[in-house]
Amino acid sequence: MSEKEEGVFRSAEMSLVQLYVPTEISREVLYDIGKLNLIQFRDLNSKISEFQRSFVNELRKLDNVERQYIFFKNELDKKSVELKKYPYEQEFNKICAQSDIDELTENGQLLEDRVGQLIESLYNLYEKEKSLKQFKYSVQSVDNFFKLNASNLPSSHDNEHDHLLNNLESGTQYTSEMNTSSFISGVISRDKVQVLQQILWRVLRGNLFYYTEELPELIYDAKSETKVAKNTFIIFSHGQLIHQRIKKICESLDCDLYNVDSTEDLRSQQLEEINGNLSELDIVLDQTDVALNSELIAISKDLSKWWEIVAREKAVYKIMNRCDYDGSRKTLVAEGWIPKDEIDTLNSTVKQTSNTLPIIVNILETTRTPPTFHRTNKFTAAFQAICDAYGVATYREVNPGLPTVITFPFMFAIMFGDLGHGIILSLAALALVLNEKKIGAMKRDEIFDMAYSGRYILLLMGLFSIYTGFLYNDVFSKSMSFFNSGWKWPEEFEIGDNISAEQIGVYPIGLDPAWHGTENNLLFTNSYKMKLSILMGYLHMSYSYVFSLVNYIHFKSMIDILGNFVPGLLFMQGIFGYLSLCIVYKWSIDWYAIGKQPPGLLNMLISMFLSPGTVEEPLYSGQASIQVILLIVALICVPWLLLLKPLYFKRKFDQEAKYKQLNDDSNDESLVESHEGDDDEEHEEHTFGDIMIHQVIHTIEFCLNCVSHTASYLRLWALSLAHAQLSTVLWTMTIGNAFGATGIAGVLMTVLLFGMWFILTVVILVVMEGTSAMLHSLRLHWVESMSKFFEGEGHPYEPFGFEGLLDEYI
Amino acid sequence: MSGYTVLIVFVLVAVLCGVTWVAAPKENRTVWRSSVILGISMCFLMWAITYLSQLHPLQAPRRADLRPEM
Numbered sequence: 001m002s003e004k005e006e007g008v009f010r011s012a013e014m015s016l017v018q019l020y021v022p023t024e025i026s027r028e029v030l031y032d033i034g035k036l037n038l039i040q041f042r043d044l045n046s047k048i049s050e051f052q053r054s055f056v057n058e059l060r061k062l063d064n065v066e067r068q069y070i071f072f073k074n075e076l077d078k079k080s081v082e083l084k085k086y087p088y089e090q091e092f093n094k095i096c097a098q099s100d101i102d103e104l105t106e107n108g109q110l111l112e113d114r115v116g117q118l119i120e121s122l123y124n125l126y127e128k129e130k131s132l133k134q135f136k137y138s139v140q141s142v143d144n145f146f147k148l149n150a151s152n153l154p155s156s157h158d159n160e161h162d163h164l165l166n167n168l169e170s171g172t173q174y175t176s177e178m179n180t181s182s183f184i185s186g187v188i189s190r191d192k193v194q195v196l197q198q199i200l201w202r203v204l205r206g207n208l209f210y211y212t213e214e215l216p217e218l219i220y221d222a223k224s225e226t227k228v229a230k231n232t233f234i235i236f237s238h239g240q241l242i243h244q245r246i247k248k249i250c251e252s253l254d255c256d257l258y259n260v261d262s263t264e265d266l267r268s269q270q271l272e273e274i275n276g277n278l279s280e281l282d283i284v285l286d287q288t289d290v291a292l293n294s295e296l297i298a299i300s301k302d303l304s305k306w307w308e309i310v311a312r313e314k315a316v317y318k319i320m321n322r323c324d325y326d327g328s329r330k331t332l333v334a335e336g337w338i339p340k341d342e343i344d345t346l347n348s349t350v351k352q353t354s355n356t357l358p359i360i361v362n363i364l365e366t367t368r369t370p371p372t373f374h375r376t377n378k379f380t381a382a383f384q385a386i387c388d389a390y391g392v393a394t395y396r397e398v399n400p401g402l403p404t405v406i407t408f409p410f411m412f413a414i415m416f417g418d419l420g421h422g423i424i425l426s427l428a429a430l431a432l433v434l435n436e437k438k439i440g441a442m443k444r445d446e447i448f449d450m451a452y453s454g455r456y457i458l459l460l461m462g463l464f465s466i467y468t469g470f471l472y473n474d475v476f477s478k479s480m481s482f483f484n485s486g487w488k489w490p491e492e493f494e495i496g497d498n499i500s501a502e503q504i505g506v507y508p509i510g511l512d513p514a515w516h517g518t519e520n521n522l523l524f525t526n527s528y529k530m531k532l533s534i535l536m537g538y539l540h541m542s543y544s545y546v547f548s549l550v551n552y553i554h555f556k557s558m559i560d561i562l563g564n565f566v567p568g569l570l571f572m573q574g575i576f577g578y579l580s581l582c583i584v585y586k587w588s589i590d591w592y593a594i595g596k597q598p599p600g601l602l603n604m605l606i607s608m609f610l611s612p613g614t615v616e617e618p619l620y621s622g623q624a625s626i627q628v629i630l631l632i633v634a635l636i637c638v639p640w641l642l643l644l645k646p647l648y649f650k651r652k653f654d655q656e657a658k659y660k661q662l663n664d665d666s667n668d669e670s671l672v673e674s675h676e677g678d679d680d681e682e683h684e685e686h687t688f689g690d691i692m693i694h695q696v697i698h699t700i701e702f703c704l705n706c707v708s709h710t711a712s713y714l715r716l717w718a719l720s721l722a723h724a725q726l727s728t729v730l731w732t733m734t735i736g737n738a739f740g741a742t743g744i745a746g747v748l749m750t751v752l753l754f755g756m757w758f759i760l761t762v763v764i765l766v767v768m769e770g771t772s773a774m775l776h777s778l779r780l781h782w783v784e785s786m787s788k789f790f791e792g793e794g795h796p797y798e799p800f801g802f803e804g805l806l807d808e809y810i
Numbered sequence: 811m812s813g814y815t816v817l818i819v820f821v822l823v824a825v826l827c828g829v830t831w832v833a834a835p836k837e838n839r840t841v842w843r844s845s846v847i848l849g850i851s852m853c854f855l856m857w858a859i860t861y862l863s864q865l866h867p868l869q870a871p872r873r874a875d876l877r878p879e880m
Contacts (some may be wrong), residue, residue, distance in 0.1 A: 006840045380841055402840065406848040414856070467853060471860050486864065487871055498874040506864050508815075509857060518871040528863045535859055587862040588813045598868055 005341050007375035010396045010554070011794070013340040014370035016042075018333065020360040025353065026323075026332040030316045030800075031095035032353045037801030038346060039336035040371055044324040053321040061105060062314045068108040069307050072299050073809060075115060078225075079293065081300045092802075095316075096309050104306055111299060118292040125285045126222035131256065132281060133219060134187040134230070136274045138258045139267055141213040141232040142185055146264070183236045184246055186257035190214070190229040196253050200235065203245065208237040304806070311805040319800055335364070337371050337797065370395050372794035378436075380405060382454045390782045391792025396554065398547045400786050407540060409460035411780050414536060415719035415773040416461070418727060419469030420476035421766050426462025429455055461774070471510040472720070476761065477727035479516035483507060487514035525724070529717040531583050537713025538580045540785055545569065548789035563645035564698075567637040572706050574630040574637070579605055582619060642699045646692045653688055709784045715776050723769055730760055813865055816858050823854045 005012050017039070021029050033039055045053055076083065096104075188196055193212055200208060211234045218227035233255075235246055250257055261267050324333040338346060343363065350359045372392050376384045384401035386408065393399055416422070432439060432455035439452055451458065473479045487501035501514055511528070515521050545568070552560040582601055591598040599617035607616065608627045615624045734757035738749040786792075827847045834842040 006838065008838075009840050009844075377838065377841075402844050403848060405841070405845045406852060410849070410852045468856060471856055489876060493876070493878060495877055496874060498872065499876065500870045500872045503867065503870065506861065508861070510860055512864060512871075514871045517875075518873045520869055520872050524867070524869050524871075528860070531863065532856075532859050536855070539855065584862060587865055590866040591868065592866075 005339070005375075007339070007373060008380065008402055009399060011372040011374050011393060011399065011797075013396070014337045014373060014797070015340045015343060016335060016364040016366045016368065016370070017338050017343065017346070018335050018360075018362040018364050019350070020326075020362075021332045021334065022354075022357045022359070023325075023330055023332055025357055026320060027098075027316055028095050029350060029353050029359060030319055030334075031312070032349055033346070034312070034316060034319070034800050034802050036342075036345065036349055037799050037803065038342050039338045040797055040799050041319050041322050041334060041336040043322045044333070044335060045322060050321075054325070055317045055321050058317050059314060059321070062310055062317065065105050065108045065310050066307070066314070068112045069303060069310070070809065071112060072115065072296070072303055075119070076296055076300055076303070079296055081296055083304050084301050085304055092308065092312065096313070101309070101313055104310060108306075111295075115292070115295055115299075118288060118295060122285070122288050122292060123222045125281065125288060126220060129278070129281055129285060130219055130221065132274055132278050133217075134215075134232075134256050135258045136271065136278065137215050138185045138187060138232050139260050139271050139274065141211075142183075142234055142260045143264070143267055143271075144213065145211050145234055182262065183234055183260075184243065184250070184257060185232065185234045185260045186250060186255045187215070187219075187230050187232050188250070188253060188255040190231050192253050192255075193231050193233070196233065196250070196255070199249055199253075200246065203249065204237060204242060207242075208235055208246075210235055307806055307809070308802075312802050315800070315802060315805060336800070339373060369794070371797035373797035374399055374401060376401075379456050382457050383408065385453070386457075386778065386781070387786070388796070390786060391790070392794040392796045394791040394794045397551050397791055397794075398554075398789060400544075400547075400781070400790050403543070403547075404781055406460070407543075407785070408777055408781055409457060409464045411536075411540070411716065412461045412770075412773050412777040413464030413468040414533070414716045415776060416465045416723060416770060417468035417472040417720055418474045418476065418723065418765075419466050419480075420474075421727070421761070421770075422462050422465030422467075422469050424462075424762060424766050425465060425770060426459060429458035429462050433459055461770075472724065473511040473513055473516070474724055474727070477724065477731045479511075479513040481513045483509065485514045486512050489514075526717075526721065529720055530714065533713050533716035533720075534710065535580050535583060536716060537710055537780075537784070538576050540713070540780070541709060541788060542572070542577070544785040544788040545572065551789060551791075559645055559648050563648065564641065567641040567644075568702055571634050571637040571641070571703065574634045575605075576706060576710050578627075578630055586619060638699065638703060641702065642695060646688065646695050649686075649691050650688050705787065709787075712784055713780065715780070719773055719776060723765070723773070726769065727761070727765055730757065730765065734760065813862070816861060819854065819858070823850055826850060 019029075050056075073083070197210055197212075200210060212231050213233075215230045215232060219230050220226075221228050237243070237246065247257060261270055319334070320332065322334070324335075325331070326333060343361075347361055350361060353359075372395050374384055374393070380401065383405045384399075387393070387399070387401040387404055413422070416425075432452055436452075436455065444452055469475060470480075484505070484507075486503060486505040486507045488504045489501050490499055493499050498519075507513075511525070515524055545565075549561065549565050552558075552565060579601065582604065586598060586601065589598075597617055599619050601619075604615070604617075604619065607614070608631060612628050612631050613624055615627070735750075735753045738746070738753040741749050827850055830846045830850070831843055834846070
């Protein structure tokens with residue numbers, strides 16, 4: 001087997017292959033190909049709607065099975081039964097026989113019927129239990145009511161209502177008038193008690209007696225699957241008509257009404273009967289529940305296995321629906337993209353599957369654009385994802401994901417430079433990296449999953465932050481003295497004198513600690529960090545810009561090199577390259593030694609444009625003429641960039657048109673035919689107008705972007721200054737206060753303020769500031785760097801495989 | 811100490827990059843080469859810029875809160 005292409009600097013080379021598979025073994029072959037996870041199948045039936053394809057019936061059947069499985073899963077979730085997970089490798093090595101699938105289908109139907117039945121009967125039983133319980137409580141509360149009022153009777157006055165009560169209790173006089181009972185009793189949910197009372201009061205104009213009592217337990221409602229607090233109520237009033245109205249009102253408020261007998265003996269009989277029924281019901285209910293539970297537990301053991309089989313089967317049929325048939329429907333014709341160096345793997349796999357029947361693998365020549373496939377590993381995957389989130393690279397163009405591996409964390413670190421914060425970040429990332437297997441198997445929520453998948457990014461960000469923090473000489477806003485300082489303070493002075501240090505050398509690595517805490521510290525770090533960010537930005541952009549040259553060379557586009565790259569390079573280097581060079585040159589001159597005034601570089605750059613030819617504070621001799629030359633070059637580059645490419649294409653089109661005219665008569669027919677061909681992507685024709693407009697936009701954008709993007713890198717300066725200042729402020733406001741105090745107060749203050757300082761450091765400085773620096777770094781890559789070379793017009797490579805089919809369900 | 815330090819370190823870093831290019835492991839070669847060399851270069855640049863900015867400073871540190879015995 002040939003050595004595999006790495007496929008990370010550019011996307012891997014792809015080939016379009018065509019497979020002729022005999023129909024009898026097409027399922028097996030596609031299953032084996034799916035296990036390889038290599039081919040992205042093209043849809044050969046894109047003009048046919050989903051419902052008219054060959055395997056709609058099979059898919060529908062499998063969909064039904066999957067629906068049943070979702071139903072089981074929901075029921076399992078309700079009972080909080082865990083699914084048993086299967087180690088996939090051995091179980092799914094071979095495709096399931098068709099008979100097994102049929103068995104699964106039947107089994108699914110059987111189980112669904114059984115589970116459905118159980119659930120339904122359980123529902124009915126719960127309903128019955130509910131009504132029995134409510135009946136019981138109604139009877140009890142009627143009982144209670146009469147007992148309560150009977151004891152009150154002797155002392156109460158002879159009003160009509162007591163009279164009525166008496167008669168009722170004895171059950172003699174009014175029975176002929178009221179055929180069932182003269183009161184209405186029932187159960188209502190507790191939050192509607194008030195409403196019922198008010199409505200009744202208004203409708204009957206107060207002409208009633210209303211009694212309510214809370215139920216001692218919550219009643220389970222099977223419909224809403226919740227337990228509801230309820231009340232019993234008893235309503236007394238006169239007349240048949242009014243009773244009808246009350247009943248209607250009660251029904252509209254979802255009350256359950258029960259006929260409770262009016263005499264005590266009958267009521268106790270009723271109660272006995274109810275209790276008997278209830279205890280019987282409880283037994284049946286328990287049994288049914290146990291039956292359902294054991295059924296579900298049995299299902300939970302195998303469900304994930306069945307589901308995986310069915311999902312894979314479905315995936316295979318979906319692919320088969322994308323394939324074509326030859327005329328006699330005996331062979332399946334599939335087309336798909338595969339990395340060129342994997343064709344051998346495909347061939348050997350296919351051969352293994354079919355011992356006797358021949359399978360033909362053809363490699364097709366095509367003008368279609370292949371999908372973009374970058375081979376990544378666990379280290380590069382997250383960086384690639386960052387770039388792919390912006391746009392998928394055009395096929396075979398330079399992959400921005402590769403330099404991003406270093407530049408992204410480094411740009412972050414320039415803004416996040418603090419040794420201490422870097423260590424915290426690295427340790428957190430290291431914990432994720434070292435435990436990646438364990439954490440990888442866990443269920444992760446969204447935020448944690450982001451940190452987990454970006455763990456290598458975080459690790460590099462932390463490590464580079466340690467380095468930049470070391471260079472900035474910042475550890476939790478304090479400085480460190482590893483080497484001898486390059487500055488010497490004077491020996492003799494009075495307290496309170498404003499003294500300046502004297503230079504005796506250069507601090508070898510990083511910022512001199514002598515600057516820490518000085519009055520003009522900010523003045524110096526400002527100038528240093530600003531120049532640092534301009535130089536870094538300029539280098540980052542130039543580096544990215546060279547990739548566009550690499551692209552042009554790879555795609556053999558000479559006109560793009562001459563018409564785009566060269567003028568752009570001259571323009572950018574002539575202005576910002578020159579500025580960067582001046583910054584470094586100015587640093588390398590000892591201005592005090594030669595006794596000259598050091599020029600301000602910003603003014604120099606401005607006057608280079610506004611008053612060319614005059615230099616007020618010279619940086620070097622001959623500066624005026626060099627600046628004029630650079631300016632002229634930059635000015636020439638603009639029309640060069642604007643016109644060369646469109647004019648070249650105009651000439652080419654004119655020539656082609658001439659050529660076409662000559663051949664028009666003879667070639668008419670073949671042209672029509674070639675246009676008819678197919679299909680999903682047409683290679684659009686560019687006219688001169690299109691190219692001109694495109695180039696005008698490109699020119700304006702490029703020239704303006706040179707300025708604005710350089711300015712944009714100043715965010716490196718701003719954020720790193722802000723970060724350093726914020727950590728200084730945090731130190732002085734929290735733990736810095738603790739160091740003066742002594743005794744117990746000192747101990748307490750130190751401990752408490754340290755805790756506060758540490759928590760705030762992690763939450764604000766590491767997490768919040770880190771997130772913001774990361775977003776800024778992301779922007780610098782997406783906008784400032786990638787705009788220099790990245791086209792991003794590819795489509796991603798999505799091979800057919802079985803990984804993660806059930807992720808959304810299980 | 812002078813500006814030549816930067817040039818000397820540059821030569822060293824360049825040699826180191828060359829060694830990395832040759833010695834990169836076979837597997838994931840491109841990633842190794844690109845990442846290590848780019849990382850070394852950026853670290854060098856950062857150091858060089860910091861060093862150069864302090865080579866001939868136009869400012870001297872100035873403070874009023876020092877005590878003679880320190």
